[in-house]
Amino acid sequence: MARINENYLKLKAGYLFPEIARRVNGFVESNPDAAVIKLGIGDVTEPLPPAIVEAMHAAVDEMASRDSFHGYGPEQGYAFLRDAIAENDYKGRGINIGADEIFVSDGSKCDTGNILDIFGSDNTVAVQDPVYPVYVDTNVMAGHTGPAGDDGRYEGLVYMPCTAENDFTPAIPEQKVDLIYLCYPNNPTGAVASRETLKSWVDYALANESIIFFDAAYEAFITDESIPHSIYEIEGAEKCAIEFRSFSKNAGFTGTRCAFTVVPKALEGKTASGETKPIQPLWNRRHSTKFNGVSYIVQKGAAAAYSAAGREQIGELVRFYLENARLLREGLEKAGITVYGGVNAPYIWLKTPGGLKSWDFFDTLLQKGHLVGTPGSGFGAAGEGYFRLSAFNSRANVEEAVERFQKAIG
Amino acid sequence: MARINENYLKLKAGYLFPEIARRVNGFVESNPDAAVIKLGIGDVTEPLPPAIVEAMHAAVDEMASRDSFHGYGPEQGYAFLRDAIAENDYKGRGINIGADEIFVSDGSKCDTGNILDIFGSDNTVAVQDPVYPVYVDTNVMAGHTGPAGDDGRYEGLVYMPCTAENDFTPAIPEQKVDLIYLCYPNNPTGAVASRETLKSWVDYALANESIIFFDAAYEAFITDESIPHSIYEIEGAEKCAIEFRSFSKNAGFTGTRCAFTVVPKALEGKTASGETKPIQPLWNRRHSTKFNGVSYIVQKGAAAAYSAAGREQIGELVRFYLENARLLREGLEKAGITVYGGVNAPYIWLKTPGGLKSWDFFDTLLQKGHLVGTPGSGFGAAGEGYFRLSAFNSRANVEEAVERFQKAIG
Numbered sequence: 001m002a003r004i005n006e007n008y009l010k011l012k013a014g015y016l017f018p019e020i021a022r023r024v025n026g027f028v029e030s031n032p033d034a035a036v037i038k039l040g041i042g043d044v045t046e047p048l049p050p051a052i053v054e055a056m057h058a059a060v061d062e063m064a065s066r067d068s069f070h071g072y073g074p075e076q077g078y079a080f081l082r083d084a085i086a087e088n089d090y091k092g093r094g095i096n097i098g099a100d101e102i103f104v105s106d107g108s109k110c111d112t113g114n115i116l117d118i119f120g121s122d123n124t125v126a127v128q129d130p131v132y133p134v135y136v137d138t139n140v141m142a143g144h145t146g147p148a149g150d151d152g153r154y155e156g157l158v159y160m161p162c163t164a165e166n167d168f169t170p171a172i173p174e175q176k177v178d179l180i181y182l183c184y185p186n187n188p189t190g191a192v193a194s195r196e197t198l199k200s201w202v203d204y205a206l207a208n209e210s211i212i213f214f215d216a217a218y219e220a221f222i223t224d225e226s227i228p229h230s231i232y233e234i235e236g237a238e239k240c241a242i243e244f245r246s247f248s249k250n251a252g253f254t255g256t257r258c259a260f261t262v263v264p265k266a267l268e269g270k271t272a273s274g275e276t277k278p279i280q281p282l283w284n285r286r287h288s289t290k291f292n293g294v295s296y297i298v299q300k301g302a303a304a305a306y307s308a309a310g311r312e313q314i315g316e317l318v319r320f321y322l323e324n325a326r327l328l329r330e331g332l333e334k335a336g337i338t339v340y341g342g343v344n345a346p347y348i349w350l351k352t353p354g355g356l357k358s359w360d361f362f363d364t365l366l367q368k369g370h371l372v373g374t375p376g377s378g379f380g381a382a383g384e385g386y387f388r389l390s391a392f393n394s395r396a397n398v399e400e401a402v403e404r405f406q407k408a409i410g
Numbered sequence: 411m412a413r414i415n416e417n418y419l420k421l422k423a424g425y426l427f428p429e430i431a432r433r434v435n436g437f438v439e440s441n442p443d444a445a446v447i448k449l450g451i452g453d454v455t456e457p458l459p460p461a462i463v464e465a466m467h468a469a470v471d472e473m474a475s476r477d478s479f480h481g482y483g484p485e486q487g488y489a490f491l492r493d494a495i496a497e498n499d500y501k502g503r504g505i506n507i508g509a510d511e512i513f514v515s516d517g518s519k520c521d522t523g524n525i526l527d528i529f530g531s532d533n534t535v536a537v538q539d540p541v542y543p544v545y546v547d548t549n550v551m552a553g554h555t556g557p558a559g560d561d562g563r564y565e566g567l568v569y570m571p572c573t574a575e576n577d578f579t580p581a582i583p584e585q586k587v588d589l590i591y592l593c594y595p596n597n598p599t600g601a602v603a604s605r606e607t608l609k610s611w612v613d614y615a616l617a618n619e620s621i622i623f624f625d626a627a628y629e630a631f632i633t634d635e636s637i638p639h640s641i642y643e644i645e646g647a648e649k650c651a652i653e654f655r656s657f658s659k660n661a662g663f664t665g666t667r668c669a670f671t672v673v674p675k676a677l678e679g680k681t682a683s684g685e686t687k688p689i690q691p692l693w694n695r696r697h698s699t700k701f702n703g704v705s706y707i708v709q710k711g712a713a714a715a716y717s718a719a720g721r722e723q724i725g726e727l728v729r730f731y732l733e734n735a736r737l738l739r740e741g742l743e744k745a746g747i748t749v750y751g752g753v754n755a756p757y758i759w760l761k762t763p764g765g766l767k768s769w770d771f772f773d774t775l776l777q778k779g780h781l782v783g784t785p786g787s788g789f790g791a792a793g794e795g796y797f798r799l800s801a802f803n804s805r806a807n808v809e810e811a812v813e814r815f816q817k818a819i820g
Binding site for chain 1: 411412413414415418421451454455457458460463466471473474476479482483517519523527528529530531532533544547548551586588618619620664665679680689696699700701702704705708804
């Protein structure tokens with residue numbers, strides 16, 4: 001009798017984005033002429049930069065000829081890409097991360113989920129609240145939690161509330177936690193972590209032998225020079241942190257699929273008997289046993305993101321979305337809304353007017369403005385009363401959205 | 411204190427292919443002029459078919475323009491690809507598998523590993539021996555086994571020997587097993603399963619409420635019309651089997667990365683309390699939470715494999731490798747070697763001459779023939795005394811390999 005993993009049954013049925021889709025579809029059916037603008041899901045809208053397009057065409061041509069054909073590549077990624085990452089994202093910023101500490105993958109969503117494979121099931125896990133739902137759901141699937149309570153929080157996880165009251169910067173936990181998910185620039189709040197904030201986390205992790213899962217998928221949107229792009233800018237972080245990076249939001253790879261994870265060789269974990277073991281060989285083993293490398297064509301495209309032309313074109317893309325964020329932020333502020341984020345991040349996090357519940361505000365905005373955003377409560381209990389708008393859209397849509405927003409809540 | 415998953419420490423350090431690489435590199439260093447021919451790893455050598463190349467160029471161009479750009483796609487795969495698979499691989503063969511039972515992924519290696527996520531840790535697991543190492547290693551990682559014994563077999567797994575004595579067709583287990591890995595056409599032995607053999611497995615699984623993991627990565631190499639391509643050609647299999655398929659070996663996608671897994675809606679598992687639950691929603695939840703879809707460009711390429719031109723070009727590729735297999739098989743037989751497989755499969759499985767141990771024969775062939783194959787013992791204890799050669803190579807290399815083989819053992 002084949003037995004299922006019953007932890008899956010603890011997962012709440014109504015995942016955020018399907019519920020949004022359900023409500024939007026219902027609205028569109030009743031209002032077929034409404035031109036709905038979607039600022040909900042954080043998906044890029046602009047085409048791939050020309051340097052990347054060119055590199056992928058060349059790679060497709062290589063695959064078309066026997067002499068330049070590529071079969072199985074190294075599971076960890078081709079040296080040309082790992083070297084480019086090490087050089088540009090780390091060494092170029094004075095960070096000592098080597099190519100053999102970089103694991104190329106097909107997405108940070110996969111990596112932040114799969115990373116739990118190499119850790120025991122007896123760790124105490126802390127997440128920010130609101131939070132990217134994948135961190136929580138993958139812990140539920142792995143059996144690290146009890147059932148969910150009425151507020152949607154799962155027993156056994158340590159939730160760290162991020163609200164206006166603490167400036168969306170959670171307090172360091174008073175209890176000992178073993179695995180800590182941090183996302184900066186933050187999805188969904190758009191908050192960033194100062195050097196001091198990150199240092200306090202690294203100090204905590206080193207003191208408690210914890211490991212930080214640092215999701216830096218949005219680092220390209222940092223314009224403030226005092227804000228670290230990588231947790232490894234903090235001394236000692238290579239002994240307590242794994243970093244997740246992606247080409248999705250900077251190079252527009254949400255549909256092209258490429259990301260990477262940094263597992264420093266200095267990082268260690270413990271066995272039940274207290275023996276110390278390096279983490280990098282465990283991830284290497286997982287990656288080479290349960291993964292077979294990213295498409296050669298896609299890796300060639302990702303590598304082109306580091307060429308001179310690629311860097312310039314990506315810079316332009318990022319500035320375009322940041323300008324969208326500014327327009328949204330300022331337009332909403334003009335409408336009297338309290339707005340957070342949207343400066344070093346592509347997300348606008350706003351307090352719902354009149355203390356409306358997140359889902360009620362979602363319905364108002366959809367009905368009156370034909371606008372779709374994401375209810376803050378969908379990201380966690382502490383997101384109730386907040387709402388997320390994404391800056392990933394065309395300029396025309398963003399300008400139109402601001403006007404509609406102002407009318408809808410007027 | 412972050413704790414590691416200690417099951418990883420049970421994994422034997424010397425994984426098969428790294429050990430082969432170590433020995434080959436050592437030989438090449440001492441013999442820099444030797445032109446080593448590699449028939450070891452099962453990696454394709456011929457370029458992508460023109461229809462696929464053309465489709466991928468067109469997809470790259472779509473990504474270069476705002477109006478045709480694709481961001482996040484459905485995690486399960488685009489309808490254009492799922493529909494093409496359902497139509498061509500299943501409905502066209504009279505099998506009732508729907509597009510919503512097909513999950514597109516970046517590789518069967520990933521899928522055969524990840525599938526364990528949705529099953530409990532209290533299942534009894536059976537594998538063929540010799541076996542594709544990923545099935546075993548991922549069970550070790552998931553904590554389904556004890557440590558390995560001296561013969562490399564892990565405690566707790568049920569090994570089903572496949573040797574010349576049973577015509578490489580394992581007996582149905584006498585005990586009850588819950589999860590059964592079957593691979594046909596088989597890697598590494600090249601054996602195929604008749605309709606009767608598959609029916610006996612389906613009957614067993616239905617009677618015992620077991621689930622079969624059916625790896626059909628090499629189905630395109632079946633030329634004998636009486637041999638099923640899919641386990642779903644057997645009545646009732648949709649109630650007891652998950653099927654893994656890949657574009658790697660037919661369309662040459664080892665470096666391009668696309669595969670799919672079929673999870674029928676009729677398939678069910680049990681909870682500890684004996685409740686019945688459908689499996690398809692569990693895999694759908696896993697796939698959408700821990701995976702973000704295959705690159706749009708790659709999916710477009712895979713879909714072109716089903717166009718009229720694509721099908722013809724793939725047929726040509728498969729026939730090319732099968733002709734290599736024939737040349738190897740007949741050449742080895744002429745040299746007095748007992749050969750199995752290589753008819754409906756791209757692998758030649760041979761009995762080492764003079765009862766040599768697999769690794770000793772590896773060394774002989776490397777030293778005397780400058781040929782690289784794969785020691786059968788690397789696939790499991792029952793593979794000792796056998797050796798695998800792959801038909802994935804150029805015609806010239808295959809012809810040269812046959813000559814060298816004959817001299818080396820002469």
